[in-house]
Amino acid sequence: MIRFEDVTITYAEQPVLANISVEIPEGELCLVVGRTGSGKSTFLRAINGLVPHFSGGTLAGRVLVDGRDTSRFPPRELADVVGFVGQDPVAGFVADNVEDELAYSMESLGLPGDVMRKRVEETLDLLGLAQLRDRPLATLSGGQQQRVAIGAALTAHPRVLVLDEPTSALDPGAAEDVLAAVQRLVHDLGMTVVIAEHRLERVAQYADRALLLPAGEIGDVGEVLAAAPVAPPVVRLAQVAGWSPVPVSVRDARRHAASLRERLPEPATRNPAVAVPVLAARDVVVKYGDVQAVRGVSFSVGAGERVALMGRNGSGKSSLLWAVQGSGKRTSGTVSAGNTDPKSLKPAERRKTVALVPQQPSDLLYLETVAEECGQADAETGQPAGTCRKLLEGLASVPQDAHPRDLSEGQRLALVLAVMLTGTPDVLLLDEPTRGLDYPAKEALAKVLKNLGSAIVLATHDVEFVAEYATRVVVMAEGDVVADGPAREVVTSSPVFAPQVSKILGPWLTVADVEAAL
Structure with a gap:
């Protein structure tokens, strides 16, 4: 179904992929793995012709999809064969609400109205979107938007489905539902699916084979992952x-x-020290029209404490972070950081007191090169030249002369994290900070955050990162806090938020803990 014949893809005389020869048969789910910046997104975009028709660059060799040479067929002429969902689902939306977005691809293909209605209903049920059918896309959470984007690709009934980081913004339960639905498409309909994903613990069990980039090696999932730098x-x-x-x-x-x-012995229990609160929220309420996103939440964070804010998509995590930081809507309630309400501070002062990295990190990037962004961060925070660059190098490999908009999602996130960390804020709020980061990059991020000394609150669906990093977990549901306690206690008591090691070995949370005990 998909064949790469000695494919080399080059941008500005730098090969992103070199001499790749791979064949993916019909009805197979192929998992594409590799470090951040290894060419995974480029490989996926070559399947539906986005590379080189829209991305530029040079493609040598041939990419064949269902017998069509993608160098001669632009994406619009492959739309009946290939469905594509990129890392940023919002960038691909063309309609205003959920139902219209699901129908758009079928309208483009000229399908009859009764067929469109049937497929929309099937997709709404398949991805758990029925209650959102009339909602404006702009009001959805990041995870809900990602499910809509996947649904919009599925309604055209393509023979090949290409997904770039499909579960990165989904909570564990929603990710399982989406991947189970994708597996049904493979098993029941013989669809060919190609997935690039950094959260391999979610996807690996569903894959038939794995492809390691940039080496181009393809084979048994376990064997490929055992030899890969990411596992x-x-x-x-x-x-x-x-x-x-x-x-x-x-x-x-x-x-x-x-x-x-x-x-293995019994793991040692650690009683976290009581820290002096540096951030306190009291009875915070956030309303959007008739929707109450946050319902009177109160919590405090101590100096050096690392708090993971978890919960299903739409539970109010992002709304709470923005309300606490001061830039977002706060209908009622009080927030204090260093005896000051962040809402009363000017942006530059607020960034040094309570800094926030949003789900879409590119919103904070506005200069022409990575080097300029790093230099500006050093200048604005009064840090020595090179401080931001050093932080960035510890997180990911990012070319200094590249334009921020040309970076992969993970590289952009690493850049924004470095920019925000340069100011060493008293409180750092992170919304999905590991989205787009591979395992080594997440380990580097955890090390950087642990050494900061700042109070940190991160909203995340990444249970493995929480197990490695968090000292405390707060779980939200429907705008309320439903659990708040030490990380080990909260995650091991939940089948949804438990990391892989605890599912296998009970009270143990991480591979590093097990290795040290042995």
């Missing part, structure tokens, strides 16, 4: 324990786990 916790645990063959699902790993449990 989910279950694979890293298998390597520590010496299991063979390497399992890629929690269920398969449990079959090996009995002997490992016998070798």
Whole structure:
């Protein structure tokens, strides 16, 4: 169905992919893995002709999809064969509300009205969007927007579905629902699916094969991940324990786990020290028209505390962060950071007191090169030249002369994180900070954040990052706080928010903890 024949893709004389020869047969789910910036998005975009028709650059070799040479067929002439969902779903929206967006691709193909209505209803049910059908797209959470984008691609009934980071903005439950739906399309309809994803713990168990970039090696999922620089916790645990063959699902790993449990002592319990509050919110309410996004939430964060804010999509996490930071809407309630309400501060002062990195980090980038962004961050915060650049190098490999808009989603996020961290704010708020980051980059991020000393609150769906990094977890639902406690206690008591290692080995949370105990 998909064939790359000695493909090399070059931008500004720099090859992003070199001599890739791969064949993906019909009815297979292929997982594309690799470090941030390894060419995964470029590989996916070559499948539907976005590369090189819209991205520019030079393509050598041939990409064939259902027998069509993508160099001679632009994306509009491949739309009946390939459905594509990029990293930024909002960039692909053309309608105002959910139902119209789902119908648009079918209208473009000239399908009859009764067929369109039937497919819209099927897609609404398949992805759990029925209650959102009349909602304006601009009012949806990031995760809800991502599900709509996937649904819009599915309604055209393509034979190939290409997904770039499809679960990055989804809560664990919604991610399982979407991936289960994709698996049904593969098994029941013979659809060919190609997925690039950094949260491999979510996707690996569904894949038939894995492709490692930039090497271009394709093969058994467990074998490829075991040899890759990025691997989910279950694979890293298998390597520590010496299991063979390497399992890629929690269920398969449990079959090996009995002997490992016998070798492990009980993990030590740590009672977190009581820290002096540096941020306090009291009875915060946020309303958007008739929708009450945050319902009288009160909480405080101590100096050096690392709080993970979790909950399903639309539970009010982002609204709470913006209300606390002072830039967003706050209908009622009070917030105090250093005896000051952040809302009363000017933007520059607020950034040093309570800084926030949004879900769309590109909103904060406005200069021509990465080097200029880093230099501006140093100048605005009064830090020595090179401070921001050093932070950035610790997070990801990002060319200094590149335009910020040309970076991958993960590279852009790393740049904005470095810019915001340069000012060493007293309180740092992060909205989905690991979206687009690979495992090594997340480890680097955790190390940087732990060394900051700032109070940190991060809204995230990344349960593995929470297990590695957070000292405390706050869970929200329908705008309320439903759980608040030490990270180990909260995540191990939840089947939804539990990391892979705890599903396999009970009270243990991370591979690093297990390795140290052994």
